Amino acid sequence: MTDASDPPRDDEPVVPPSRRAAGDSRRATDPPETGPARQSHLRAARSEFENQVAHARAEFEEANERIKERTGRDLIVAILIALAIGAVLLGSLLFVKWAFVPFALAAALLALFEFGRALIVSGRRVDLVPQLIAGAVLVLSAYFIDAGLLWVVLFVALAFVVVWRLVAQMAANDGRSYSAVLGDVLLAAFLQLYVAFLGSLCVVLLSKEGGEWWVLSFIIVAVAVDTGAYAAGITLGKHPMAPRISPKKTWEGFAGAAVAAIAAGVLVGLFLLGLEWWMGAVFGILILVTATVGDLGESMIKRDLGIKDMSSWLPGHGGVLDRLDSILLSVVAALTLYYLFTPLVAS
Numbered sequence: 001m002t003d004a005s006d007p008p009r010d011d012e013p014v015v016p017p018s019r020r021a022a023g024d025s026r027r028a029t030d031p032p033e034t035g036p037a038r039q040s041h042l043r044a045a046r047s048e049f050e051n052q053v054a055h056a057r058a059e060f061e062e063a064n065e066r067i068k069e070r071t072g073r074d075l076i077v078a079i080l081i082a083l084a085i086g087a088v089l090l091g092s093l094l095f096v097k098w099a100f101v102p103f104a105l106a107a108a109l110l111a112l113f114e115f116g117r118a119l120i121v122s123g124r125r126v127d128l129v130p131q132l133i134a135g136a137v138l139v140l141s142a143y144f145i146d147a148g149l150l151w152v153v154l155f156v157a158l159a160f161v162v163v164w165r166l167v168a169q170m171a172a173n174d175g176r177s178y179s180a181v182l183g184d185v186l187l188a189a190f191l192q193l194y195v196a197f198l199g200s201l202c203v204v205l206l207s208k209e210g211g212e213w214w215v216l217s218f219i220i221v222a223v224a225v226d227t228g229a230y231a232a233g234i235t236l237g238k239h240p241m242a243p244r245i246s247p248k249k250t251w252e253g254f255a256g257a258a259v260a261a262i263a264a265g266v267l268v269g270l271f272l273l274g275l276e277w278w279m280g281a282v283f284g285i286l287i288l289v290t291a292t293v294g295d296l297g298e299s300m301i302k303r304d305l306g307i308k309d310m311s312s313w314l315p316g317h318g319g320v321l322d323r324l325d326s327i328l329l330s331v332v333a334a335l336t337l338y339y340l341f342t343p344l345v346a347s
Helices: 017-028 036-071 075-094 097-121 128-144 147-172 178-207 211-236 251-271 277-305 320-328 330-346
Strands: 240-242 246-250
Touching: 075 097, 075 211, 097 128, 097 178, 097 211, 097 277, 097 320, 128 147, 128 178, 147 178, 178 211, 178 320, 178 330, 211 246, 211 251, 211 277, 211 320, 211 330, 240 251, 246 251, 246 277, 251 277, 277 320, 277 330, 320 330
Parallel strands: none
Antiparallel strands: 240 246
C-alpha cells in the first residue's frame, strides 16, 4: 500500500492532479443506479415498509385483544360506529336544527323496542306496539307544543299503555298472579318515563333558542365522561366502584371521567354556549353525576335481567340503550341549567 504522497512507480501511469479531480467530480455527479440494481433496492425498501406495517398492526391487534378481553368490546369497531353516529349527530344539529328530531325519534323507538324485548325474554308482558306508538307521540309532540302541555301528553301516554296492558291481561285470562300483573303495569309506565319522556326532554331543549348548541354540548360532555372513565379504567383501574352492579367500573375510572367532564364542560361553556368558566365547570360536574348515575342504573337493570347488553345492534357498543344510558338522565341536568344560566348570560 502506498501513500498519496509517495512518488508513482515506473509501471504506473502518472495522472495529473487536475485530471484526477475532474474524474472524482464526474463520479460524484453520475446518475443514480438504474436497471436491476435499482429494482432490487426498491423491492428491499418495500419489503422493509411492509414488515414495519405488519409489526405495527400486530402490536395494535394485540393491544385491542387485551382491551377486548378486559372490557368485552372490540375497540376498532366501537370507534368506527361512534364516528358514524357522531357524524350524523353533528350534521343534524349544525346544519338543519329540526333534522335532529327524526334522529332522536329513531333512537328512542329503537331503545324502547330493545328494552321491551329484553323484558319479554325475562318473562314480563310488554306490549311493544302500544309502547312504540305512545313513545313516538311523546317525542314528536315535544318539538311542536308548549313545554307545559308535554305533561298532558305524558299523562295520556302513560294511561294508554297501562290500560292496554290491563285489557290485554283480562283478555288473556291465563291466571297470572296479581303481583306479576302489577309488575307488568309498572314496567309499562317505566318504559315511557325512562326512555320516551327523557328523550322528549332532549327535544324540548332542542326547540329552545340556541337549543341545538345545548344539546350538542351536553352530549359532548356525556361522551367525555364515558371516554375518560374508559381510558382511566383501562390503564389505572384497580378499585371497583360498584362491584355488585358493574364490576368493571372503578374509582380510578370515575376520577378520569371527572377530569374529562370538567375540562369538556369549561370548553363547551366558553366556546359553544357563551358561559362563564365556572358555569361550564358546574355544567361538567352535573353531567358527570347524571351520566354516572344513568350508566349505573342501566347496569343494575341489565344485571337484574341477567344480560350483558340490551341488544347487539351496535357492534362494539351493545344496544342503543347502552349508548343512551348516560345521555337520557343527563338531559334533565342540561335543561335545568339552560333555564338557570340563560337569563344570567343574557343580563
